[in-house]
Every structure is written in C-alpha cells, then in structure tokens.
Amino acid sequence: MKSDGLDSFYDKLGNKTIAPPINLENDDLNKFDSENFLNNYVRKTDEGFNQIDLIIEGIHCAACVWLNEKILHDTKGIIQADINFTTNKARIIWDEDELKLSDIILRIRSIGYNAYAYDSSIADIQATKAKRDYFIRMMVAVVASMNIMMISVAKYTGFFTGMDNDVKHMIHFAEFLLSTPVLFYSGWVFFKGAYFGLKNRVLNMDFLVSSGATLTYIYSLFILFGAKGESYFDSVAMIITFVLVGKYLEVIGKKSAVDTLDKIKSSLPLEATIIKDGIKKVVALNSINIGDIVQLKAGEKVPVDGKITKGNASFDESSLTGESIPVYKNVGSELYSGTINNDSLIEYEVTKDFKNSTFSSIVTLLEDSLNSKPKIQNTANEISKGFTTAILSLSLLTFLVWYFFGIDLGFDYEGTNHFEKSFIVGISVIVIACPCALALATPIASLIGISELAKKGLLFKEAKFIESIAKSDTVVFDKTGTLTKGELSVVKMRILDENIHKLNLLYSLLDSSSHPISVSVKKALLKKYDNLELKNLNEVKTINAKGVTAKYKNLDDKEFELIGGNIELMRDNEIWYKFDSTSSVYLFAINKKVIATFELEDEIKENAQDLIDYLKEQNLNIVMLTGDNEAVAKKISEKLGIKEYYASQTPISKAQYIKDLKAKGKTVVMVGDGLNDSVALGNADVAIAMGNSADVSLSISDIVLLNSSLKSLKESFVLSYRTYKFIKQNLLISLLYNVVTIPFAMAGFVMPLVAALSMSLSSLIVVLNSLRIKMK
Known part of the structure; x- marks a missing residue:
C-alpha cells in the first residue's frame, strides 16, 4: 500500500498492535475462535482461505470505511477486506495459519470500532439503535441552534443600534451555554472519528469538522473572557448542526435505496411446517x-x-x-x-437447505454485489488521498496571507479586528471543504442502480459490472435459448394424405419419441386434428440424430412400415424424396411413401429485435455465435440484422473467439444459457446468463436474468449506462463544488456557518442526484 501515499502511516504503525480503547473481557474475544462460532459464521473460499461477514459498529461516513479497510489491508494474513458503506457489512478473507479471527476483531477495536458476526436481524436492531442515537444528537443540535439564532438576532441588531457591553457579554455567555452541548455531545461522533484517525496518522473528514468547530469555539472563549472582538459560538453550533442534518438526510437517502433489498428479505416466512413420522411440526427455516x-x-x-x-x-x-x-x-x-x-x-x-435455496442465494448475491466497488471509485479514492492535508495547508496559508499581508478581497466584517478576520476566513476554508461528497459519489449511485436492476429481475453479482457494461464495446450472443426460444415450432405443415388411419399412425409414431422435434410436430398435429387415436406399434427404434422407425399390423394382419425423421433417415431407407429447406425438417413415410412433411424453426424471442436495435444505437459491435449450421445461423442473423455471425461453433471455439476479441483490446459482454456457453462466459469481461441456464453457466456468470427476458437484458444496459452517467455527474459535482467554493472561502466571501451549510448541501446534492436514477 505504499503506492497509496501512506508511507508515514504504515511506518508508524509497523507490525505493532495499538492499545485497544474498547475495553472488553478476553472471554468476549475468545468466543470468536470457538469451534461453534466458526462453524456457524465462517466458510471456506475456493482457495482454502477463511471468509466471514462482519458488521462494523461505529461507521458513520466514507472516511470510516476507508480507515478500517486500510488498517485491515495492512494486517498480515488478511487477503481481502471490503466494507459496504451502506450496511456497514464487511467481508473479510484471511489465512487462518497467519492469524485468528479474534486478532481481526481486536484490530478493528484498536481504531475505535467494534465488530460482530453478520446476522440480518441483529444488524437491523443495531442500525435502528445507531439511527436513533444519531437522531437524538441531531435534535439537541437543532434545538440549541434555533435558540442561538434567536439570541443572535439581538446581537447583530446591536451592531446597528448600539449595545451595552454587559448585555453583549450576557448574549455571548448564553451562546456559550447553548453551543457547548452541541459541540461536545452532538459533535462527539466527529471528535471520535478525528481522534482515531490521528492515532493512525490519517487526517479525515471528521478532523476537518471537529478542528474547524473547535478552533472557532476556543477563539470565542477568549472573547467571552475579556479579549476584544466578536464571539462565534453561533457558528460553532451551526457547523455541527448543518453537518449532522446533512448526514441524517444522507442516511435517509441511502435507506430509500436499500428498501428494495429489505422488502425482498422480509418477504420470506420465518417458519415452515414439516411432517416427520406422521407428526406435523413447525420449525425455523434454518432448521429444515x-x-x-x-x-x-x-x-x-x-x-x-x-x-x-x-x-x-x-x-x-x-x-x-x-x-x-x-x-x-x-x-x-x-x-x-x-x-x-x-x-x-x-x-x-x-x-x-435454507442457506442454499434460490431465494436466499439471490438475497446473498444482492448483498455481496453492494460490497464490490466499480473501478471508477478508485479514481475518487486517488483524488481523496491527501485531501484533508491539502485543505489544512490551504487554510493555514489563507490565514497567514490575510494576517501578514492584509489582503482583503471579501466582505468587511464590521466590528472585527485584523486577526479575527484572518482567523474566521481560515476557519471557513476548513469548514467548506467536503471530501464526503466525493467519497459518496460512486457508492450511493451504485447502490441505487443495483436496487433498480433487482426490481427488473436482474441480479448483478458485483456492482463493478455496472461500469463494465457501460464501457463495453462488443456484445456476443449465443443463439439457441438466448436470442431464440430454444423450442422448435412447426412453421409449415403439408399433409399429402389425410386418411385418418394414416394420421393415427403418424400420431402414434410421434408419441413414441420424446425428441424435441417429435414433441413439436405432435403438438402441431393435435392442434389441427382433434380426433386422433393412438395405435400399438411394434419394433420401435430410435436412430440417433435422424428419427424413429416402427412397424404396425392392422386387424387384417397387413403390416405397415413407419419411418419418421429427417432427409438422411429417408435416404438410409431408400426413400428418394426431394425436399429442400433451410429449416429443420420432419418427414413421415408409410411403406416408403411420404405422406406428410413438416418444417420447424426455433422462434426468435420476444423483444429480441428491440434489444438488437438498441445496442446498435449505442454503437456496440454485435456478434452471434452458434453451434447450428450455416443456413439456420444466416436466417436468424438476417432477421435480427446481425451482420457478424459464426455457425457450427464448439464450446472451445466460442471461448477462443472471446479471447481473440479481448486480445484486440475489446471489452466483451457475453450472453448465453447452456453448458456449451460456460467456457465462453468464463472468458468474457461480463458474463450474462439466462435464469433458465445450466447450473454451471449460472455459477460463473456475473449477471443473471432471473426471468430470461430480453427486455430485462436491454434494461441491464439502459440502467448501467444511466447509473454510470450519474456516477460521473456526482464526481463532477463534488469536484466542481470544491474547486469553486474553496477559492471563494479563501477570498473571504464565506462565513463559517454558511460554509457548514454549503458543505452539508454538497453531500445532499450528490445523494439526491443519485436518486434520480429511479426517475425516467
């Protein structure tokens, strides 16, 4: 991680264990290493490492996530650590030969947070408790700030009408009494975050808020106890209040985004009735x-x-x-x-069992998808590195320039001295800067995008595939079961002899086979004739890839030779019937005379044409790979307007084609459904499987279309493009905000309380902009 610019942080931390500020009994830690606990909550990865999902208690901003991830990544033995900012759920993979689970818990506690095994019901209780605590702190700040505002009306009126010093002192004292609980009770979350950040050599957002408010508070104390100038207790209260309100609204915005997942999770029953030895018993789902x-x-x-x-x-x-x-x-x-x-x-x-059932697996995959991070988030993280240090440096520089050079490009704060003006402008620079908007830009939009996709029957296994789809330039389709229904239907039927006896023999031969072509022809025959009867056939033989033969004797002992199948079967039996077709065919002959012909085609799926047209509009290169023959492949590609197609493809040749595209620098999305597509899906940048796919295809896919609808597949592209667009908008909004507002603050145009309001609004704007993903 030295490439992350954290040399001093890691040099300082080394391999030492920081003294844990959370004092819990050793027995509490020992339970994490107990066999019972490990069996219930820890599972093995394919590589043989241990994996657990934890809830990290105490996270209230993106900076907390960043700090926890960095500390965990620096811990020897931890292979992977990803934390979901929305749910505070951490997925940790570690080598049990290097360290125990209790060591990981201790590591998290060493930086001021707590962790316990993820359980959805417990997580909901903890989330409700944390939200209630946040709300109480916010309301204390709001009530106190409203009273300070009323008092401030009198103070600022006195600037114009004149005010006795004793009255002014009383107003300062009243503001002091009201702002103190706001700073030290409501603002405690920021002090706590700043403290543990400093302890680990990380300057975070909490440090900006707490340092700005504290410096203003200390300066105001000097004024209260006799120094010349004006107090800014009102600004202290406003800074904390505005930031808390912004955070609370941010939580509400995120809650709206995860409602879909909560609704899905709560829809399953808690119990089921099982029958054992004739006795009914109600048990919990995880006991089945x-x-x-x-x-x-x-x-x-x-x-x-x-x-x-x-x-x-x-x-x-x-x-x-x-x-x-x-x-x-x-x-x-x-x-x-x-x-x-x-x-x-x-x-x-x-x-x-419950854990591996369809519904539970879907919920797990949805939760897991929110833990992954799109690549574009790495850009935001790179920008965020050193942000706080840069802001503090700019603040100090602003103060020095204003104080020593007397530069005053902003408003003249009447009644303030030169030091006071320089100090207040420097504080405004600290307060107005907002790395939170930048940190929120990607995860909040990804969260909402994943939730909306789930509503459409689209299961994204990782959020990063939203970006992958948005950046793709080539879409490769399998044909059968993907672009087509995978079910042959009779498109042309010719009955050359409608003798009911002969039709009964055809019906009987068809009924003796379970081949898809026989089933489809039988269905078409029954649709046209509703008075057919089954006859007892003899010597029924199935000829692989060709058809069926049989014999039948009537009451007069007259024998009939029945043959039903393709052209090759007819020729094998010396039936030289000329029949040209680009479709799959089924011919039926009695005693070497053809009496019926059928042409079958795999119908194109509903919405296939709309999907292909949309992808063309996005300037994507569309390719169709199929194991079918050239004639069938050509017909389907022409109907859909797909210019590039390859017929008679094997699973290996499909995979090789994908590899060749990637070697040319293409970003490839592969859509398939069968076992024969699994190798190709595994080689694509994004693998999309239909919900009715073979199990192996589903397991290696990145996205699953639960309803196998091509309309949903189109939605995956539409919503991915839309979500990625809003991620970029959020990044632009947060960058522009800081680029524009920080110079204004440095020039003295922004008071601290206005800066606090502005900072909170920037985060809220990012959240509200992300919620627009839902709108169409």
Whole structure:
C-alpha cells in the first residue's frame, strides 16, 4: 500500500498492535475462535482461505470505511477486506495459519470500532439503535441552534443600534451555554472519528469538522473572557448542526435505496411446517434439512427449494421471474423458495437447505454485489488521498496571507479586528471543504442502480459490472435459448394424405419419441386434428440424430412400415424424396411413401429485435455465435440484422473467439444459457446468463436474468449506462463544488456557518442526484 501515499502511516504503525480503547473481557474475544462460532459464521473460499461477514459498529461516513479497510489491508494474513458503506457489512478473507479471527476483531477495536458476526436481524436492531442515537444528537443540535439564532438576532441588531457591553457579554455567555452541548455531545461522533484517525496518522473528514468547530469555539472563549472582538459560538453550533442534518438526510437517502433489498428479505416466512413420522411440526427455516417433507397450504410461500411428492397446485413465480401467469406443478415438479402456492394443499421433499435455496442465494448475491466497488471509485479514492492535508495547508496559508499581508478581497466584517478576520476566513476554508461528497459519489449511485436492476429481475453479482457494461464495446450472443426460444415450432405443415388411419399412425409414431422435434410436430398435429387415436406399434427404434422407425399390423394382419425423421433417415431407407429447406425438417413415410412433411424453426424471442436495435444505437459491435449450421445461423442473423455471425461453433471455439476479441483490446459482454456457453462466459469481461441456464453457466456468470427476458437484458444496459452517467455527474459535482467554493472561502466571501451549510448541501446534492436514477 505504499503506492497509496501512506508511507508515514504504515511506518508508524509497523507490525505493532495499538492499545485497544474498547475495553472488553478476553472471554468476549475468545468466543470468536470457538469451534461453534466458526462453524456457524465462517466458510471456506475456493482457495482454502477463511471468509466471514462482519458488521462494523461505529461507521458513520466514507472516511470510516476507508480507515478500517486500510488498517485491515495492512494486517498480515488478511487477503481481502471490503466494507459496504451502506450496511456497514464487511467481508473479510484471511489465512487462518497467519492469524485468528479474534486478532481481526481486536484490530478493528484498536481504531475505535467494534465488530460482530453478520446476522440480518441483529444488524437491523443495531442500525435502528445507531439511527436513533444519531437522531437524538441531531435534535439537541437543532434545538440549541434555533435558540442561538434567536439570541443572535439581538446581537447583530446591536451592531446597528448600539449595545451595552454587559448585555453583549450576557448574549455571548448564553451562546456559550447553548453551543457547548452541541459541540461536545452532538459533535462527539466527529471528535471520535478525528481522534482515531490521528492515532493512525490519517487526517479525515471528521478532523476537518471537529478542528474547524473547535478552533472557532476556543477563539470565542477568549472573547467571552475579556479579549476584544466578536464571539462565534453561533457558528460553532451551526457547523455541527448543518453537518449532522446533512448526514441524517444522507442516511435517509441511502435507506430509500436499500428498501428494495429489505422488502425482498422480509418477504420470506420465518417458519415452515414439516411432517416427520406422521407428526406435523413447525420449525425455523434454518432448521429444515434436505430430505424433510414440508407441508404447504394455499396462499403460503415456499420456504426452501424442493420437489412435490403429494398434490398439485399453481404457483405464482413473479417474485423470481417477473412472469405474472401462474405455473401449474404436480408430483415431481421443482419448487423454488419465494414463490407462492396459489390454490391447493401440497407436500414436497426439501432438496436444498435454507442457506442454499434460490431465494436466499439471490438475497446473498444482492448483498455481496453492494460490497464490490466499480473501478471508477478508485479514481475518487486517488483524488481523496491527501485531501484533508491539502485543505489544512490551504487554510493555514489563507490565514497567514490575510494576517501578514492584509489582503482583503471579501466582505468587511464590521466590528472585527485584523486577526479575527484572518482567523474566521481560515476557519471557513476548513469548514467548506467536503471530501464526503466525493467519497459518496460512486457508492450511493451504485447502490441505487443495483436496487433498480433487482426490481427488473436482474441480479448483478458485483456492482463493478455496472461500469463494465457501460464501457463495453462488443456484445456476443449465443443463439439457441438466448436470442431464440430454444423450442422448435412447426412453421409449415403439408399433409399429402389425410386418411385418418394414416394420421393415427403418424400420431402414434410421434408419441413414441420424446425428441424435441417429435414433441413439436405432435403438438402441431393435435392442434389441427382433434380426433386422433393412438395405435400399438411394434419394433420401435430410435436412430440417433435422424428419427424413429416402427412397424404396425392392422386387424387384417397387413403390416405397415413407419419411418419418421429427417432427409438422411429417408435416404438410409431408400426413400428418394426431394425436399429442400433451410429449416429443420420432419418427414413421415408409410411403406416408403411420404405422406406428410413438416418444417420447424426455433422462434426468435420476444423483444429480441428491440434489444438488437438498441445496442446498435449505442454503437456496440454485435456478434452471434452458434453451434447450428450455416443456413439456420444466416436466417436468424438476417432477421435480427446481425451482420457478424459464426455457425457450427464448439464450446472451445466460442471461448477462443472471446479471447481473440479481448486480445484486440475489446471489452466483451457475453450472453448465453447452456453448458456449451460456460467456457465462453468464463472468458468474457461480463458474463450474462439466462435464469433458465445450466447450473454451471449460472455459477460463473456475473449477471443473471432471473426471468430470461430480453427486455430485462436491454434494461441491464439502459440502467448501467444511466447509473454510470450519474456516477460521473456526482464526481463532477463534488469536484466542481470544491474547486469553486474553496477559492471563494479563501477570498473571504464565506462565513463559517454558511460554509457548514454549503458543505452539508454538497453531500445532499450528490445523494439526491443519485436518486434520480429511479426517475425516467
């Protein structure tokens, strides 16, 4: 981390352990190393390291996150430490051979924070407690400041009408009494943050607020006890109040952004009814085991994944897929947690425990996505480094220039002496600077973007993929199941002989096969003829990749040879029927005479054309890779207007194509759904899998379309572009704010209380601007 410009911080800290200011019994630390605790909260990564999610108590700003991450990164044995500013949730990966979990907790406590294992219910309680404490401190500041403002009316009126010194002293004393609890009680959070920052050689935002308010307070004390000039107790109270109010509004803004996640998490039931040895028992979700039988009543939500063993019902799966039409399920059908049983009592066998069930996995991935940081945030972090030191230097320089050179470009504060004017202008520079807006620019917009994407059925596994999509220049599509439905449909049917007996034989042959082509032809045949009957066929044989043959004897012992399949099967049986088509075909022959032909195509998905047109408008290069033959690939690409396509692709050739694009400097988004796409997905910059994809494709994907809708896929691009645009806007707003306001403060145009209000407003503007992501 020396490249981060923190040499002095690390040189000072070295490998020593800082004396912990939070005094807790050793037994409290020992529990973190107990076998029971580790089994419940710690899991292994693929690399064999330990991983835990902690809640860090005491974080109130982005600077706190920065400090904790830096301290943890400098701890030997910690592989990774990422903290979510919104939820205070930290994901820590460490090598247990290097250090124990209790050592990590002690490390966090050494800088004034506390940590405990993440539990959503406990986290909510702690968050509510912290919010209430914040609110009380803010209200003390607001009430005291309102009274100071009323008193200040009399003080400033006295500037023009004249005021006795004794009265003036009484006003100063009243302001002193009111501002003191504001500074030392309401402002305690800033003093605490500044203290631990200084202890670790880090100058943070808390130091700017606390130092600006404290210096003004000390100067005002000199005035109160006899020095010549005007007190600024009102400015002290206003600085703390404005910043606290801004922080509180910031919390409310973030709360609005995470409402979607909270709503999702709270929608699952807390208990379920299981049947064991014929006895019903209500148990907590985390007590349900694989193999248990769960009873589900009409109107109840499926608590964990499973397969129906008794009964049938229709299920509302809109919470997962966005599809409003109920899905009918019977014995053997799979159930997914979070879906709703609409109408009947059923029983099902549990196939996944609560932790690994669909709904729980989605919530976990959503929470994890908020821990990741887009690359653009690194830019903000680079800018933020040294910010406080630069501001303090500018403040000191401003004071010296004003005091020694008498430069006065701003307002003349009537009744103030030269030192006082120089001092107040220097304080204004400290107070008006705002690194918080810069620190908030990326995480708050990313949080809102992720929440909005989740509403659209889009599961981003990491927030950084928002930026990756926004910067992409090439989108590669698989065809089958991605751009097309993956289900063949009959587009042309020719019945050359409509004899009902022969049609019954065709129907019977089709019924003997489960091949997708046979199923589709059978469906089309039944749609046209509703009086077909099944016949008993003999010697039914399936010829791989070609079709089915069989024999049938009628009551007169007359034998019929039945053949159904593609052109190759007909030729193998010396049936020379001329039939040209670019579609998949199915021919049916009786005794070597073709009596029916069918042409089938994989239909293009709804909204596919709209998606392709939109991507073209964004000047993205669109490529289609498919394992199908040239004729089929050409037809689909022409229909959708995709100029670049490659047919007869193997999983390896697809992956190689992605690698070649990346070698040319392209940023590639790959969209696929099957096992054959998994290697290519793994090589793309952003891998997007359909919700009905093979498990391996889902596991290696970066984004999952829960409803497999191409409309949702378009939304992923639209919202990613929109979110990334607002991230850049936020960065610009925060940079422009500091570039414009700091020189104004240095020139003497800004009083400290105005500076405090301005600083708070800058953070609030960033939050409000981010909330515009929701608007369309």
